Amino acid sequence: MEWLSIIVMLTIACLVSWYFFSGHDSLEPGQLAPDFKLTDQNGNLQRLADFRGKWLALYFYPKDGTPGCTRQACAFRDDLSKLKALDAEVVGISVDTINSHVNFAQKFGLQFPLLADTAAETATHYHSLLNLGIVKFAKRNTFLIDPFGRIAKVYLSANARHNSSEIVSDLKRLKDMNNLYL
Numbered sequence: 001m002e003w004l005s006i007i008v009m010l011t012i013a014c015l016v017s018w019y020f021f022s023g024h025d026s027l028e029p030g031q032l033a034p035d036f037k038l039t040d041q042n043g044n045l046q047r048l049a050d051f052r053g054k055w056l057a058l059y060f061y062p063k064d065g066t067p068g069c070t071r072q073a074c075a076f077r078d079d080l081s082k083l084k085a086l087d088a089e090v091v092g093i094s095v096d097t098i099n100s101h102v103n104f105a106q107k108f109g110l111q112f113p114l115l116a117d118t119a120a121e122t123a124t125h126y127h128s129l130l131n132l133g134i135v136k137f138a139k140r141n142t143f144l145i146d147p148f149g150r151i152a153k154v155y156l157s158a159n160a161r162h163n164s165s166e167i168v169s170d171l172k173r174l175k176d177m178n179n180l181y182l
Contacts, residue, residue: 026127029152033058033145034125038093040113041101046091048149055088056145057167059158060128060138064096064104064114068140072160077110079164086171087147094138095120095129144170 027033033056035048048056059076061069076083076090083090090112096104101114115122120136123129128141142155142163153170155163 026156027143027151027154029150029154031151033143033149033151034122036093036115036117036122036125038115038117038122039098040115041098041105042113043098044113046113046115048145051089051091051145052149053147055086055147055152055171057083057088057090057142057164058093058126058145059090059140059142059163060093060123060126061140062094062130062137064094064100065107068160069094070104070108072140072158072163073104073110073114074108075161075164076112077108079168080111082168083164083171086168086175088167088171091115093117093122095123095136142167144174146174 033048037045037047040046057076059072061072063069073092076092080090092112093115094101095117097118098116101116104110105114117123117138120129120131123138126141126143128139130137130139140158140160142158143151144153144155144167146152152174155166159166
């Protein structure tokens with residue numbers, strides 16, 4: 001019986017390793033960002049088109065209220081004025097419910113939309129879904145989308161602590177590059 005447990009654990013470890021380390025499709029810079037239409041914690045329907053004309057930091061995260069997700073959300077909250085000064089908006093997406101988002105946003109004073117992707121369709125379109133059968137989570141991926149709806153940069157397995165500051169730095173660099181050509 002002990003050997004059976006070891007074999008099962010090794011099989012699970014191999015499958016998880018294969019999933020995380022094998023090549024998976026990802027969106028690339030220059031591609032049009034997949035459209036979405038999801039409800040936020042305030043009951044508002046949000047679409048990608050609503051953000052046209054602005055930069056958008058669209059970040060996927062696994063679960064409301066967990067340590068890494070809280071750290072990432074609070075970093076975006078703390079950098080929100082810097083991002084807005086760069087003509088950028090922030091939107092978080094997870095497969096959690098609207099009620100979960102309401103509690104998370106209220107508890108941590110999050111002043112940006114958290115979208116409920118309960119069917120996991122948007123996470124799937126962005127290649128940001130971790131599907132473990134009966135349990136699904138969004139992967140911690142972030143997409144910087146330009147004012148025309150194209151992906152400017154992709155942050156796979158984004159660092160919860162530094163993701164927001166990376167976005168600020170990259171936005172400054174991208175905007176400086178665009179100013180060279182005006």
